[in-house]
Amino acid sequence: MSRFELSGAAVDTTGQRDRLRHPASGGYCAFEGWVRNSNEGREVDGLSYEAYAELAIAEGERIVAEAIERYGVTDARCVHRTCDLKIGDMAVWVGASAPHRDEAFRACRYIIDEIKHRLPIWKKEHYVTGESDWVACTHVYREHEHEDHHAHHQHAQTQPFVPDYSRQTRLRDVGEAGQAKLAASRVLVIGAGGLGCPVISYLAGAGIGTLGIVDGDRLDASNLHRQTMYNASDIGQYKAELASRRVAALNPTVNVRIWKELLTAANAVEVFGQFDLVVECTDDMRSRYLSSDAAVVSGTPLILASIYQYEGQLQFVAAQPGTPCMRCLWPQEPAPEAVGSCTLSGVLGPVPGVLGAMQATEALKYLLGLPQPNAGALSLVNLIDLSIQHLPIDAANGCVAHGGCVAVARRALARAVDEEAIDLAFDRLDDAVAAGFRLVDVRNAEEWASDPMPVVAALQVPSAQVMERAGEFADGRYLLVCASGRRSGHAARLLRDESMQNVYSLAGGLNALRVAG
Amino acid sequence: MTVVNLQYYAQLREQAGTSSEQFTTGASSLRDLYEELRVARGFSLAADALKVAVNAQFSAWDRPLRDGDTIVFIPPVAGG
Numbered sequence: 001m002s003r004f005e006l007s008g009a010a011v012d013t014t015g016q017r018d019r020l021r022h023p024a025s026g027g028y029c030a031f032e033g034w035v036r037n038s039n040e041g042r043e044v045d046g047l048s049y050e051a052y053a054e055l056a057i058a059e060g061e062r063i064v065a066e067a068i069e070r071y072g073v074t075d076a077r078c079v080h081r082t083c084d085l086k087i088g089d090m091a092v093w094v095g096a097s098a099p100h101r102d103e104a105f106r107a108c109r110y111i112i113d114e115i116k117h118r119l120p121i122w123k124k125e126h127y128v129t130g131e132s133d134w135v136a137c138t139h140v141y142r143e144h145e146h147e148d149h150h151a152h153h154q155h156a157q158t159q160p161f162v163p164d165y166s167r168q169t170r171l172r173d174v175g176e177a178g179q180a181k182l183a184a185s186r187v188l189v190i191g192a193g194g195l196g197c198p199v200i201s202y203l204a205g206a207g208i209g210t211l212g213i214v215d216g217d218r219l220d221a222s223n224l225h226r227q228t229m230y231n232a233s234d235i236g237q238y239k240a241e242l243a244s245r246r247v248a249a250l251n252p253t254v255n256v257r258i259w260k261e262l263l264t265a266a267n268a269v270e271v272f273g274q275f276d277l278v279v280e281c282t283d284d285m286r287s288r289y290l291s292s293d294a295a296v297v298s299g300t301p302l303i304l305a306s307i308y309q310y311e312g313q314l315q316f317v318a319a320q321p322g323t324p325c326m327r328c329l330w331p332q333e334p335a336p337e338a339v340g341s342c343t344l345s346g347v348l349g350p351v352p353g354v355l356g357a358m359q360a361t362e363a364l365k366y367l368l369g370l371p372q373p374n375a376g377a378l379s380l381v382n383l384i385d386l387s388i389q390h391l392p393i394d395a396a397n398g399c400v401a402h403g404g405c406v407a408v409a410r411r412a413l414a415r416a417v418d419e420e421a422i423d424l425a426f427d428r429l430d431d432a433v434a435a436g437f438r439l440v441d442v443r444n445a446e447e448w449a450s451d452p453m454p455v456v457a458a459l460q461v462p463s464a465q466v467m468e469r470a471g472e473f474a475d476g477r478y479l480l481v482c483a484s485g486r487r488s489g490h491a492a493r494l495l496r497d498e499s500m501q502n503v504y505s506l507a508g509g510l511n512a513l514r515v516a517g
Numbered sequence: 518m519t520v521v522n523l524q525y526y527a528q529l530r531e532q533a534g535t536s537s538e539q540f541t542t543g544a545s546s547l548r549d550l551y552e553e554l555r556v557a558r559g560f561s562l563a564a565d566a567l568k569v570a571v572n573a574q575f576s577a578w579d580r581p582l583r584d585g586d587t588i589v590f591i592p593p594v595a596g597g
Contacts, residue, residue, distance in 0.1 A: 191597055193597055195597045196597075281597050282597050283595055283596050285593070288595070306593075306596055306597055307594060307596040307597060308526075308527040308594035308596050309531065311527060311530075311594075312594070313591075313594060330593050334566055334593050338528075338562055338566050338593070339592070339593050345528075345596070347596055352596070352597060378568075378575075378591070380526060380589075382526070384536060389573065391570045391573060391575055391591075392574065392575075393575065394575065397575075
């Protein structure tokens with residue numbers, strides 16, 4: 001049943017409201033837009049709406065569906081008037097019902113903002129002077145989640161925003177020609193965390209045409225000391241959505257596309273092909289290898305960075321014949337226990353900030369065609385003694401011995417596609433048990449004690465001992481579980497390599513369960 | 518005996534408790550030197566998990582040591 005209507009007649013608000021009634025809904029929220037008697041200082045005595053009906057209905061349906069998905073409301077509907085309206089007439093009606101009021105308010109707000117922004121509807125204002133004028137209903141500025149802002153702030157933004165890039169175009173190497181290059185550029189940022197925050201902010205500020213943002217995580221309180229785009233009130237929301245809102249607030253002229261889950265071996269090459277440059281900002285070794293492989297196969301340059309406590313590493317992968325990829329340096333993915341993480345090893349907040357700012361600088365240099373003298377090196381950044389050491393990577397000593405970067409990457413991607421069937425998502429561990437899985441807690445003994453699993457595991461085997469105790473996984477199907485899904489995923493892959501096809505890993509680990517619950 | 522300058526990054530820096538040190542060794546190759554350090558400094562990572570650079574160039578593990586070499590051991594890191 002359609003949830004969006006264009007109507008030539010007055011809106012039946014009671015009928016609309018009744019269609020939103022649902023036993024699961026604890027409340028309902030509606031917004032009505034009325035024709036007012038003035039616009040931008042001119043007195044208005046009525047207006048006419050004209051719509052490109054086919055497109056408006058399709059887009060309206062899409063907007064309502066997005067709001068339902070985005071805020072998890074039970075149902076939502078919208079009616080937009082066409083034809084002639086007088087002062088006080090209802091021009092648009094939006095309603096949403098939800099278990100809780102917060103989602104209903106948010107969904108309503110989202111729908112009306114997107115309707116005004118995206119729908120191909122034009123209004124002709126009739127002024128009391130007898131004149132009339134067509135006014136576009138679209139406007140560039142839109143930022144969702146206005147709860148944090150004061151009302152007067154919104155009024156300041158009724159004029160379309162015109163960016164001012166003078167401080168960078170003044171650079172001789174940038175100029176208007178460089179700015180045009182940036183505006184025509186499409187950059188994919190994978191990971192909107194400690195590294196991603198400066199990358200996304202600086203690229204948005206610089207006027208990149210299209211920014212893609214990939215992040216499957218929701219904001220956690222422990223992120224805030226280093227992830228500077230977010231607010232305490234954002235906790236629990238998807239970082240990709242928060243980041244896209246931040247970009248809309250910072251520079252509304254930037255187009256944003258978001259992915260709320262990590263790319264997969266099956267889609268990464270295709271997605272990379274839609275961008276001119278990729279910046280890898282995750283804290284996930286698998287994502288790094290996937291990015292390197294997809295960059296090489298698609299011929300898309302990639303800027304890698306990673307951090308550890310007070311230091312970081314940076315590598316530019318040109319993805320051109322004769323230049324080194326990440327596998328030229330590190331051929332195989334190391335065990336998660338070997339590489340450390342912000343969670344286990346700790347990190348000082350500004351460290352990813354520095355490395356992310358360096359990635360953003362490299363990105364702009366590449367897009368502007370500026371020299372990158374250390375592009376083929378691994379740069380070691382030490383923020384204890386403030387040193388940077390560049391170690392040139394010799395492509396001749398890398399993947400060449402195994403058929404070259406492209407062949408190596410293709411093989412790795414093909415293997416990864418098979419492996420993706422290893423990572424299984426469950427909302428609750430009880431669901432996994434009900435599906436016949438035996439749970440194996442592969443965290444270490446301290447974690448077992450400090451943070452017990454919500455469901456008692458059939459086995460407790462620390463990830464580092466999984467191989468020597470492989471014999472314990474004999475009958476039935478086993479679901480390995482750790483905090484984030486990384487250690488369990490790696491262990492499951494090692495067991496699969498030993499032809500144990502009955503071993504799986506809980507995608508996202510216990511952290512993902514907590515968010516879902 | 519050979520006197521070399523060592524630099525440590527990431528986990529190795531943490532386990533050694535220092536970013537750099539001068540070290541006198543009887544080892545003849547980088548691999549032997551690292552095995553000696555694993556015992557002396559308690560490094561948990563195997564040499565195969567690391568990269569090694571000598572005098573600002575990546576190097577093979579069988580390279581012989583010379584007096585005054587500056588040697589950097591680099592583990593992969595994943596934070597972000």
